[in-house]
Amino acid sequence: MNLQNVLLNLIVYALPILASIYIFVGIKLIKQKVGGEFNYFSALMFAAAIYAFGYFLSLNSQNIEMMIFARNFANLGVIVIPTFGILFISQFVKKKISRQIKYFLVAVSSILWILYITNPIHHLAFNWVKLTTANGFFVASTSKNIGYYLILAYYAIFVLFSTIELIKVLKKSKSPSLKKSYRFLLLSLQVSWVAVLMILIGFDKYLDPTPVVILFILAMIGMNEVKNDLFELEINRWKQTFWNIGEVAFLINADHEIICINPVATLFFDGKKESIAEILKILDKGDHKRKPVKIKVGEDIRWLYVNKNNFDIRRKLVSYMLVDFTDRHQAEIALKESEERHRLLITQMAQGLAVHEVLFDQSGNPIDFRYLDANDSYEKLIGLKRADIIGKTAREVFPVIDNNWIEKYGQVAMTSQPIHFEYYDEHVDKYFEVVAYSPRFKQFATIISEVSERKKAEQEIRYLSYHDYLTGLHNRRFYEEELGRLDTPVNLPIALIMADVNGLKLINDSFGHAMGDELLKKAAQLITESVPENSIVARLGGDEFIVILPQTDIFQAVDVINELKAKTSNDKIGAVDISISFGYEIKEMEDQDIHDIYKRAEDDMYRHKLYESASIKNKTIELIMNTLYEKSSREMLHSRRVSEICKSIAVEMGLSKDVINQIGAAGLMHDIGKMGIxxxxxxxxxxLDFEEWQEIQRHPEIGYRILSSSNEFSEMAKYVYEHHERWDGKGYPKKLKREEISMQARIIGVADAYDAMTCDRTYRKGLSQTAAIRELKKNAGTQFDPEVTRVFVEKVLVEEFCVGHQK
Incomplete structure (x- = not known):
């Protein structure tokens, strides 16, 4: 049996086995490798299986037609192997290939396969195909044409592309394990050049290397991938064990590469894998299972227990698990420091701390407790020396102690339920906050803090929440709560007396809020002194007060009001008369709504206020003028002169007698607002400087508020408000112009300016009449009404002041 027959028999019997292996590996790995991309390795394995199975059928063909069919099936696998090979290598080395190139490779495979199956028509692949018998098998004898060499060139491109890409990644890779895999594939693919050389020199007519080389290369690729896949299975097995543990764990290979690392280790190494070599040197020294190893990672020193084991001996995979002892080590140090701090804290803390032991009778009931220990603050707070209480019982220290204290603390010691409370100690006149807890069975500890200041603040806040801060009376909130509480049948009849201080706003505007506050406080005092002791007196707000008189009928209520009127009618705040308007209403029946009673009392008060308030306001305005004149005699003389000039101008302008009198009064009071300056x-x-001048410019507005509060002077309030406006609109406070300014205000403006110019001041001499007239004429039509100016200069001054009038 020659070599050709031996190889032929080997190939024939090996082909179906190889085809089955290729299919199995392809299916197995496509299940294991589920990702976003198509798995080209599995496609390559399926193509190899098609080729192997088709080649097997061709060797067992009984006629030329069956052989051609089988060869076409085998050639499908042959032609797509380089296509899927290029795509697999790209995927293996992580090289991106565009979709257009992928389509191009598929098109090339399709064209070549069509070229093969249509060969009987054009004979571009083979000139002729004959069926010969060899050792009982049918072998095709062919005459190759250009199409065959195109497929050979496609294979050469596949091998050349793969070689170049594998050499690139081999140079770039820093991982020894990856380099081994790249090198294995690179060397396996070079066998292809042997087959190409044999075909090119024509040696293939004696021995066809194509099936052997193709199946060998694909077997090597498959073996490499299976090896990598089994390696990944080992990695997954390691992950199942170490991925979610709370300790540092990592897996290394024989080249001291980190193959896998769990999340805790990732944080531990902070992503710097290059430091593992130095760390491994330390980890591999000595027996680290019994003592921790000190490792510097970055700027930190870590103490670790090392657990090292051979995870996979065949693949030389070693697993490390590092139990970080640093926190525990630091915790032990911190514990010692904490114990020392706590000792210092207990001895130096501001709160008092004492530990006690509860004493029980035969029935198990607490009857006393003994002092075991106390800090310095405790003895300072309770006023007893530690030496006088340690070792003694509570009954020895406090012979008259209340049994409730012993029962309360005994409950804490027996149940371990802490308690928290506050109490007042009359022996030391202090408020204490106490927290009691049980540090161990039948013992209790108390932490006491002095809260006297807080209790005083709480009492003050509670007082302010129900009292008016100015008068000290109860406030509206207290009144409403008390009214609800007292509104019961047993308190009938209930009288409500409303009181309103007259002229408060006028006093505030004229004499300042300090005077207004004094008025309110005096009113509160007078009301409180005049009502029965069981009455509730409250300030509702502003100038309003209310009195609740339970079990008071109409006759008693009238007596109270008469007493109030008598008390307030003869009293004053400085020169200001105190005037208060009163109103009242009685609830006599249970079904009457107390809020309706309040409304009627309020209405009754406002009826009295209508005529009482006007009188007091007029008196107050007179008082304001007198007070202003007392503050400045110059203002008094100035106001009188302005009043006379105003009346003279009004007479010459032919105004009515009432208007003349009214403008004379307005001229007299035109500077009443200076009371607030x-x-x-x-x-x-x-x-005056700028700020002082700004303050002076407020006096028209202040005067308006004072006069408008009285119906009698409300019309004049407008003239006073406008008397510093200018004809050209550049005056103050409203920047009115021309006829927008009242005639009376325009007259006052001329009179006021003339008197101011001709009177001496501390900082200048008054102008002569001639100079003053010149100024009036100069500013007529800008500052002054030209008609009023003309009348004053040509008539008033000529007729009444021409006899040498010069101030």
Whole structure:
């Protein structure tokens, strides 16, 4: 038997086995490798199986037609092997191939296969095909044409492409294990050049190397992938064991490469795998199972217990598990430091701490407790020395101790349920906050903190929540709660008395809020002194007060109001008369709504206020003027002169007698708003600065608020408000112009300016009449109403002030 027959028999019997192996491996690995991409390795294995099975059929063909059919089937596998081979190698070395190139490779395979199956028509692949018998098998004898060499060239391209890409990744890779895999494939593919050379020199007519070489190369590729796949199975087995443990774990190969690393190890190494070589040198020294190893990782020193084992002896895989002892080591150090800090804390803490032992009778009931220990703060807080209480019982220290304390602390010691409470110790006049807990059975510890300041603050807050901060009376919240509480049949009849301080806003605007506050406090005092002791007096807000009188009928209520009126009518705050309007209503029947009673009392108060308030406001305005004149005699003289000039202008302009009188009064009070200006500014010697001038410019508005509060002066309030407006709209406070300014205000403006110019000031001499007239004429039509100016200059001054009037 010659070599050709031996190889032929070997191939024939091996082909179906190889085909089955290729199919099995392809199916097995396509299951194992489920990813986003198509698995070209499995496709390559299936193509190899098609070729092997088709070649087997061709060798067992009984006639030329069956052989051609079988060869066409085998050639399908032959032609797609380089296509899937190129795609597999690209996938293996992680080289991206565009979709267009993939389509091109499929097209090339399709064209070549069509060229083969249509060969009987054009004979481009083979000139002729004959069926010969060899050792009982039918072998095709062919005469090759250009189409056959095209397939050979396609294979050469596949091998050349694979060789180049594997050499590239072999140079770039730093992993010894990957380099082994790349090198194995690279060397396996070079066998193809032997087959190409034999075909080119024509040696294939004696021995066809094509099936042997193709099946060998694919077997090597398959073996390499199976090896890698089994390796991945081992990695997955390692992951199942070590992936989710809470310790550092990693797997290395014989080349000291990290093959797999769990998430904890990733954080531990901080992604710097190159440091593993130095770490392994330390880990592999000595017996680390009994003592921790100190390893420097970055800037940190870590203490580790090392568990090393041979995970896979055949593949030389070693698994490391590192139990980080650093935290425990530091925790032990921290524990010692903590114990020392706690000792210092207990001895130096501001809170008092004492430990006690509970004493029980034969029935198991607590009857006393003994002091075991106490810190310095405890003795300072309770006023007893440690030496006087340690070792003694509570009854020895406090002979009159309440049994409730012993029962309460005994419950804590027996149940381990902590308690928290506050109490007042009358012996030391302090409030304490106490936390009691059980450190061990039949013992309890107390931590006491002095909370006297907090209790005082809470009491103050509680007081303020129900009292008016200004007058000290109860506030509206307290009133509403008390009204709800007292609104019961047993308290009928219930009288509600409403009180309202008249002229408060006017006082605030004129004399300042400090005077208004004094008025309110005085009113609160007078009301409180005048009502029965069981009454509830509250400030509702602003200038309103209310009195609740339970079990008080209408006659008693009237007596109370008369007493209130008598008390307040003869009292004053400085020069200001105190005026309070009162109203009342009685709830006599249970079905009456207390809120309706309140509304009626309020309405009754407002009826009295209508006529009482007007009178007090008029008196207050007179008081304001007198007070202003007392503050500045210059203002008094100035106001009187302005009033006379205003009346003279009004007479010459032919205004009515009522208007003349009204404008005279307005001229007299035109600067009443200066009551709200600081006396230092009013009497300042010298020019005013910007801020002082801004303050002075507020006096028209203040005067308006004062006068508008009274119906009698409400019309004049407008003239006072506008008397510093200018004809050209550049005045203040509203920047009115021309006829937008009232006639009375325009007259006051001229009179006020003339008197101001002709009067001496501390910082300048007054102008002469001639100079003042010149200024009036100069500013007529800009600052002053030209008609009012003309009347004043040509008529008033000529007729009344021409006799040498010069201030």
């Amino acid at each position: 600081d006396e230092k500014i009013l009497n300042k010697e010298g020019l």
